[in-house]
Amino acid sequence: MKKIKFIFAFSLVSLLALTSCDPGDDPDVPPDPGTITDPSPDDSVFDKFNGELERNVTIKIVENDTAIKMGYLDELLDAFNEEYAEYGITAVDANQGEFADLPNSGPYGYGPDVIYQANDVLMGWVQDKHVTPLPTHLIEAYESDVIPTAAEEAYKAVANNVNYTFGVPLNIQAPLLYYRKDLLPSDWQTNWDDDNNGVPDMVENLVDLYEFSKMYHAEDSTKYGFEFSLNDFYFSSGYLFSYGAYLFGDNNRDDEDIGLHAGDAKLGVQVLRQFAAEMSAACIDDSAKLAISGAMASGKYFASVTTPDVRSVIVDTLATTYQSEKGLSAEEATQLADENVVGVPFPDLPANGDLINPSDEMIECKQMGGINGYAMSSYTKYPNASLAFINFATSYKMVKLREEILQIAPVRSDVAEESDELSQQLFEKISNGSIVLMPSIKAINQVWTPAGSFMGDVAADPNRGANAKYDTLDKIQAALEQLSQDIYDAIHLLD
Amino acid sequence: MKRAFRRLGTKISDSWTNFINFFKVANVNVKASMGLMGLGQFMYRQVGRGIMYLGVEILGILFFAIYGFQWLIGLFTLGTVQGDPWTGKDGDNSVIFMLLGLMSLILLILFITLYISNIRDVSRTSKLVLKGEKPKNFREDLKDLLDKKFYKTVLFLPLLGTIVFSVLPIVFMILIAFTNYGDPIIPPVLVDWVGMENFVRIFSMGDIGPTFFKILGWNILWAIATTLLNYVLGLLLAILLNKKIVKGKFFWRLFPILAYAIPGFITLTAFKFMFAQGGPINNMITSNGGDPIPFLTKDGTWWARGIGLLINAWLTVPSVMLLATGILSNINNDLYEAAKIDGASSMRQFKDITLPFVVFATTPTLITSFIGNFNNFGVFYFLRSTITSDGYFVSNDTDLLINWLYRLSIDKQYYSIGAAISLIIFIITSSISLIIYVKSPAYKKEDTFR
Structure with a gap:
């Protein structure tokens, strides 16, 4: 017992000795906007890019799973390895999964050299210096001026008062509204195309989609015109942005300023709440998202929101349905399904934010999106070889090939000009700011859960009857202000 | 504190004197x-x-x-x-x-x-x-x-x-x-x-203090309720399946074992799907004209807590049943025979023979079960990790301390706060376990059933 007491006393004294040390200074000093400069090619962080390619080295590349599955990565690696064979540089698949954990692998020497990811992920690693600033003067895509400013901005961050670039944008990722063309009413060209532009009104503006949804549901109570998981803030945030909300101030760089309650964001919430009343309970949680392929194939949903990579799953499921229902061959069914699953940007919104008594004036619906691109690990031992890879992979030739194989919307303007209409629409939306890019700061990680939880709560509100929490604009505004505050508190807990 | 330091000083002084004498x-x-x-x-x-x-x-x-x-x-x-x-x-x-x-x-x-x-x-x-x-x-x-x-x-x-x-x-x-x-x-x-800054932050009334106490309260309630529920259900099931009148015991015992054998996360995912807003249960309710029930949504605090208790029972009762079955087979039948001769009812036999024997033998298991349930991460992580509740800092009203700790340290990278909460959890669980064990018959009357 005496020994135990002694050990306890010794531990206590040791602990007190440790805890009496002074805490350090706060390293988080915000930059003074007036003194921010562009990086100079002579900046010491670029010293490692001396132009001398490291010879006989292997660089590890992280690509996204779809690019691997569809064979694009093999094409890219083969082409690069052939081009740089004389230097003995070999690029290989890092085999670390598309969500490679650079912060926990890089510092210890077993992380990838080059990583393909969305801007919010890559830029989330900037603050801790896991990805390195890139010398844009040595990167062809930047030098050729084919990257839109908004996409370039997504990869910029200020450090030591210098506005560095940390990645090379490659393609646009944004959710789209997908609908079943074959489920359009037979008279849509006469009754649902007021502007005679050949595009159904219900996929052009939310007011008509709302009316169509009511009609669709009235015909069959198990079916819904428009349904998606409102609790996925990636999908639902655009409705708030359209009415003036923003995530972070200073062009999504200032995490001291949370603006989900800004402007008339409450109108966006009202629009979603009104539409949720015409959706099933599946819109409250992930149910709608998980059920999308089956529900769209069966016609339970006429339209829904999802990311382009999910489209192929919907097409496959619909093709299977066609095979069994229409007796088509696999090839015919796939071709028909491919024609009938159509993706469009989000429909316009009524300016007054009211679907029940809409204004005539419509506004463009913004949507959250991301720019996927390449960045370089700060821990790479072969910066010049890695830079050569990034240059190669973002060249016109490879971006074009990527677009052809993966059917994605490219960021390079010279490739986008030759792309399909949807890709061009997305490129235009990126350029004019209608696609709000996911913030390139680490604080974005503190947004998804509380904001998604709030939107799920809004989706549940129409079922609450007299106990509704968001049935007036004032209540919505108060809730949005609280949400912004909660996110602020989560970000700045240890400040 | 002063006395402790004085004792420590005396101890060091004595040790030094002993050392000098030893050296001489x-x-x-x-x-x-x-x-x-x-x-x-x-x-x-x-x-x-x-x-x-x-x-x-x-x-x-x-x-x-x-x-x-x-x-x-x-x-x-x-x-x-x-x-x-x-x-x-x-x-x-x-x-x-x-x-x-x-x-x-x-x-x-x-x-x-x-x-x-x-x-x-x-x-x-x-x-x-x-x-x-x-x-x-x-x-x-x-x-x-x-x-x-x-x-x-x-x-x-x-x-x-x-x-x-x-x-x-x-x-x-x-x-x-x-x-x-x-x-x-x-x-x-x-x-x-x-x-002590992290501890001050946790116990203060700032951002996370109130959340800590709310979660701690629910955590204690959860740990007690689920441990007792699982224990009682497992014991009752074991007693029931131990009765001679039950036919096909092997067959009936197989079902709980199957539930136990299926990996927990598969069971939890299945239950989440069942109770989702667009899941089969709500579909059945709405197709019969009812309104969907907010089982796991922000509104469904007590629904979700109840579902959590039942799911945990589903996962744990079979192991308790197996344990109790083994223990029941060790009870000397002479005790029951003697009790019958003395005119004891079945209830009395259960209260005075079965229960003390099983409780005595399973107290250490009960303690580990309590600690396991206190730190039961899986149930509410699977059911409601995407939800935050009003008045809760980066958590919701079904989160246990372990879930909150995960959100703070892994999701939000507040490692030091997470470590401080871990330390508090450790102190709470070890204190409770120690007290229960020392007070239990398994410790006090160690030799009784030897």
Whole structure:
């Protein structure tokens, strides 16, 4: 017992000795906007890019799973390895999964050299210096001026008062509204195309989609015109942005300023709440998202929101349905399904934010999106070889090939000009700011859960009857202000 | 506190006096070993021991001269030079410094222990020599290690393993709780000691204090309720399936075992799907004209808590049932026969024979079950991890402390706060377990059923 007491006393004294040390200074000093400069090619962080390619080295590349599955990565690696064979540089698949954990692998020497990811992920690693600033003067895509400013901005961050670039944008990722063309009413060209532009009104503006949804549901109570998981803030945030909300101030760089309650964001919430009343309970949680392929194939949903990579799953499921229902061959069914699953940007919104008594004036619906691109690990031992890879992979030739194989919307303007209409629409939306890019700061990680939880709560509100929490604009505004505050508190807990 | 320090002072003073007295009466060989480890053993011609102790001293001094001292300093400073991966400038990694410092501290304690053991050893030998006996040689020492001191040989590796894989991480976690390690202070940024700041933050009424107490309250309620529910249901099921009137016992026992055999996360995912807003249960309700029930949504606090209890029962009751079945088969039937002759009813037999026997045998299991349930991460993580509740900081009203800890430390990278909560959980669970165990018949009447 005496020994135990002694050990306890010794531990206590040791602990007190440790805890009496002074805490350090706060390293988080915000930059003074007036003194921010562009990086100079002579900046010491670029010293490692001396132009001398490291010879006989292997660089590890992280690509996204779809690019691997569809064979694009093999094409890219083969082409690069052939081009740089004389230097003995070999690029290989890092085999670390598309969500490679650079912060926990890089510092210890077993992380990838080059990583393909969305801007919010890559830029989330900037603050801790896991990805390195890139010398844009040595990167062809930047030098050729084919990257839109908004996409370039997504990869910029200020450090030591210098506005560095940390990645090379490659393609646009944004959710789209997908609908079943074959489920359009037979008279849509006469009754649902007021502007005679050949595009159904219900996929052009939310007011008509709302009316169509009511009609669709009235015909069959198990079916819904428009349904998606409102609790996925990636999908639902655009409705708030359209009415003036923003995530972070200073062009999504200032995490001291949370603006989900800004402007008339409450109108966006009202629009979603009104539409949720015409959706099933599946819109409250992930149910709608998980059920999308089956529900769209069966016609339970006429339209829904999802990311382009999910489209192929919907097409496959619909093709299977066609095979069994229409007796088509696999090839015919796939071709028909491919024609009938159509993706469009989000429909316009009524300016007054009211679907029940809409204004005539419509506004463009913004949507959250991301720019996927390449960045370089700060821990790479072969910066010049890695830079050569990034240059190669973002060249016109490879971006074009990527677009052809993966059917994605490219960021390079010279490739986008030759792309399909949807890709061009997305490129235009990126350029004019209608696609709000996911913030390139680490604080974005503190947004998804509380904001998604709030939107799920809004989706549940129409079922609450007299106990509704968001049935007036004032209540919505108060809730949005609280949400912004909660996110602020989560970000700045240890400040 | 003052008294504790006074006692500590007295203890140190007494130890010092004893040491001085010991030094005065020690012979030259003992004093030689005090100056140089192993020298006294050499003087007694115990070459093997001498080489080993001398080797320890040389290795120890070399280690501390080259690494150990620096590592120890690093434990206090947690690094002074901040690295810069962009320019390739090497810097200090505070977390590695802490780990190495801790290892160095453990090695220092080990070194001091061996030093003391060296003095005790030579002192023992000197007493043997005084009695006219011959000092043991190296071969006899080795023989002892395989015979009289075999326990030391066998326990060496497990002890080492415990220190490296158990003690070191626990102490490391405890130390993290006293730092500011967490977003945005993550290496290569240097971490610092912040004293009790994280605990003050948890217990204060600022951002996270109220959440802590709300979650703690629910956590205690959950742990008690689910432990009792699982225990009672498992016991009842075991008793029921133990009755002679039940036909096809194997068949009936198979079902709970199947539920138990299926990996927990598959069961939890299935239940989440079942109770989702657009899931089969709500579909059945709405297709029969009812309104969907907010089982797991923000509104469904008590629904979700109830579902959590039932799912945990689904997962755990089979193991309790199996345990109780085994214990029930060990009860001496003569006790029941005697009770019947005395006219005891079935209920009385259960209350006075079955229950005390089972409770006695399963108290330690109940404690581990309580701790397991207190720290039951899976149930509510699977059911409601995407939800935050009003008035809860980065958590919801079904989160347990362990879920909150996960959200803070893994999702949000507030490692130091997470470590402080871990420490609090550890104190709570260990205190409760200790109290329950010490008060239980399993401890008080250890010999009753032997």
